[in-house]
Amino acid sequence: MAEKRTIRILIVEDHPLFGQGLRRVLELEPDFTVVGEIADGQVAVDKAPQLKPDVILMDINLPSLNGLQATRLIKTNNETIAVIVLTAYHDDEQLFHALRAGAAAYFPKDVMPSELVTAVRAAAAGNFVIEDIIMGRPQVAQWIRKHFEELAVFGESADEMFVPLSPREMEILQYITRGASNKEIARELGISRQTVKNHMSSILRKLAVNDRTQAAVLALRRGWVRLQDTTADA
Missing domain, CATH: 3.40.50.2300 (Response regulator)
Structure with a gap:
């Protein structure tokens, strides 16, 4: 054998x-x-x-x-x-x-x-x-x-609801948890403020939250961003 x-x-x-x-x-x-x-x-x-x-x-x-x-x-x-x-x-x-x-x-x-x-x-x-x-x-x-179809709500696309954040969106989410403004994020990443705003809108939509504070709390709770990393630059 x-x-x-x-x-x-x-x-x-x-x-x-x-x-x-x-x-x-x-x-x-x-x-x-x-x-x-x-x-x-x-x-x-x-x-x-x-x-x-x-x-x-x-x-x-x-x-x-x-x-x-x-x-x-x-x-x-x-x-x-x-x-x-x-x-x-x-x-x-x-x-x-x-x-x-x-x-x-x-x-x-x-x-x-x-x-x-x-x-x-x-x-x-x-x-x-x-x-x-x-x-x-x-x-x-x-x-x-x-399961995507079962969890879709209010006529939203289930694919959109649960699509993972892109690498750039995850990067921006990490800055958000540190309290960075759109202007600061744009400067750090070398992109325009409008591009940051567009990514922010996508992040909020994908995470089904209303604002950047809720997005930051969700990211911390799920372990996507480490709490110690949010104070590393403080």
């Missing part, structure tokens, strides 16, 4: 205690190998091609780039790498953003070890795990479409 293929796993998590716990759980499995632990989103993007993991366990609340940004960049450049997003903030919208960023699965951080182990094997095999159900790509597409 052929031996099981070893599944290479990269842990991207900035809390050492949680990261060490993940490593201990994973290393109990004879066909799992942890190839690294990284505590920074940008470093994960840079190192993924070198470490060649089959699966990445990705926190959302990370320095440099948040987990959704890092996932999108990794999947753009390394389609065969599967990403499982782990988050402290769990809701359907966060799930949709993770899937749209390219994640193969999404779990709250209190996931049972046995569930996570199953998901790692499923993701390594090219499948997706949603609500504890293992799906192929066609099933996932149908599931997403069905």
Whole structure:
């Protein structure tokens, strides 16, 4: 009988205690190998091609780039790498953003070890795990479409409601959480104030919030922006 293929796993998590716990759980499995632990989103993007993991366990609340940004960049450049997003903030919208960023699965951080182990094997095999159900790509597409339609409100496009923020929009959102004005953001990014306003309108629409304060609170609550990063320049 052929031996099981070893599944290479990269842990991207900035809390050492949680990261060490993940490593201990994973290393109990004879066909799992942890190839690294990284505590920074940008470093994960840079190192993924070198470490060649089959699966990445990705926190959302990370320095440099948040987990959704890092996932999108990794999947753009390394389609065969599967990403499982782990988050402290769990809701359907966060799930949709993770899937749209390219994640193969999404779990709250209190996931049972046995569930996570199953998901790692499923993701390594090219499948997706949603609500504890293992799906192929066609099933996932149908599931997403069905749930988008159910959650669309007031005649709005469900696709628009849950489309992930673009890299530029996420960058602007980070400035917003620091209290920067449109003029300050435009100067820092080298773009016009009107361009910033246009991005702001798109951010508010996609997040279904009324103003920049609500957008900042939502970004902080979901871990898209780290609280310490908002005071780094103070």
